[in-house]
Amino acid sequence: RQELLRSMVGQEDVTLDGKKIKLYCNIGSPEDVSAVLANDGQGVGLFRSEFLYLAASDYPDEEAQFQAYKKAAVDMKGKRVIVRTLDIGADKQVDYFDLNKEENPAMGLRAIRICLNRPEVFRTQLRALYRASAFGKIAIMFPMIASVWEVKECRRACQKVMDELSAEGIPFREDTELGIMIETPAAVFMAPELAKLVDFFSVGTNDLTQYTLACDRQCNDLGKFFDPHHPAVLRALKMAADAAHEAGIWIGICGELGADTALLPTFLAMGIDELSVSPTAVLPLRAAIRKSIAGTCDLELLKG
Numbered sequence: 589r590q591e592l593l594r595s596m597v598g599q600e601d602v603t604l605d606g607k608k609i610k611l612y613c614n615i616g617s618p619e620d621v622s623a624v625l626a627n628d629g630q631g632v633g634l635f636r637s638e639f640l641y642l643a644a645s646d647y648p649d650e651e652a653q654f655q656a657y658k659k660a661a662v663d664m665k666g667k668r669v670i671v672r673t674l675d676i677g678a679d680k681q682v683d684y685f686d687l688n689k690e691e692n693p694a695m696g697l698r699a700i701r702i703c704l705n706r707p708e709v710f711r712t713q714l715r716a717l718y719r720a721s722a723f724g725k726i727a728i729m730f731p732m733i734a735s736v737w738e739v740k741e742c743r744r745a746c747q748k749v750m751d752e753l754s755a756e757g758i759p760f761r762e763d764t765e766l767g768i769m770i771e772t773p774a775a776v777f778m779a780p781e782l783a784k785l786v787d788f789f790s791v792g793t794n795d796l797t798q799y800t801l802a803c804d805r806q807c808n809d810l811g812k813f814f815d816p817h818h819p820a821v822l823r824a825l826k827m828a829a830d831a832a833h834e835a836g837i838w839i840g841i842c843g844e845l846g847a848d849t850a851l852l853p854t855f856l857a858m859g860i861d862e863l864s865v866s867p868t869a870v871l872p873l874r875a876a877i878r879k880s881i882a883g884t885c886d887l888e889l890l891k892g
């Protein structure tokens with residue numbers, strides 16, 4: 589079996605009937621890039637930037653962040669590296685942010701909400717990301733989006749940072765792709781409008797399951813009620829995929845569901861363009877993709 593998997597290194601991610609799908613990896617620090625390369629991941633679909641903040645005792649400065657993003661971009665040798673902006677709050681607490689204790693942190697001040705409330709924290713991260721964009725193929729992704737205005741504000745923050753860097757004569761890539769995570773039901777409902785504002789979608793199925801089914805992902809007692817295969821979750825995915833394709837942008841999955849081979853035919857039937865999974869899941873998925881016939885896949889699992 590190990591040998592079969594090794595034989596997948598260097599093979600294309602394509603079904604028997606020619607449908608291509610990108611296999612990217614989720615990473616938590618630039619050091620994880622070696623595992624991406626060892627498993628032949630074709631890019632980084634989710635670089636969780638939280639490690640920079642969780643490991644520190646104070647706000648990580650622009651230079652420290654720049655070095656981390658640059659290292660990932662350089663080590664990936666020009667392949668796409670999608671860095672997700674800060675996603676703390678809820679389950680991931682950082683003392684120096686001095687956030688209020690919340691009764692219901694999953695629904696509280698987290699992720700993009702913190703960044704939009706604290707423009708200086710956001711600006712520092714965006715400056716580091718744009719500076720790193722000159723050294724490889726960085727893409728920027730915003731988590732926990734629920735509203736059109738949030739994306740517009742993110743885009744304005746990016747433009748401001750680009751204007752600053754231009755004025756300072758610091759190189760960056762103006763065509764750096766901007767994407768959003770689809771992980772709230774609101775983002776699914778607003779997907780047609782959101783798709784016009786960004787270059788790609790990536791579905792966070794961990795949170796999308798939590799918010800769609802009103803099931804706390806941290807609660808261990810929910811058992812069968814926390815069901816990422818629930819047709820409501822799969823229908824939400826399909827709605828987002830249709831909206832993305834209608835607008836001519838690509839859509840991936842970076843939540844844990846992406847590595848679930850039982851759902852691969854469903855993802856192929858929806859035309860999902862990218863799956864971002866842990867590095868060790870790349871070769872098994874590639875083997876499954878190369879045995880699939882996209883044209884015969886159906887959406888049976890979306891039926892109630």
Ligand code: PEP
Nearest residue numbers: 792793794795842843844
């Ligand atoms: C998700 O919600 O599915 C996701 C990929 O983000 P995280 O697990 O970091 O919240």
Ligand code: MG
Nearest residue numbers: 771792794795
């Ligand atoms: Mg999430």
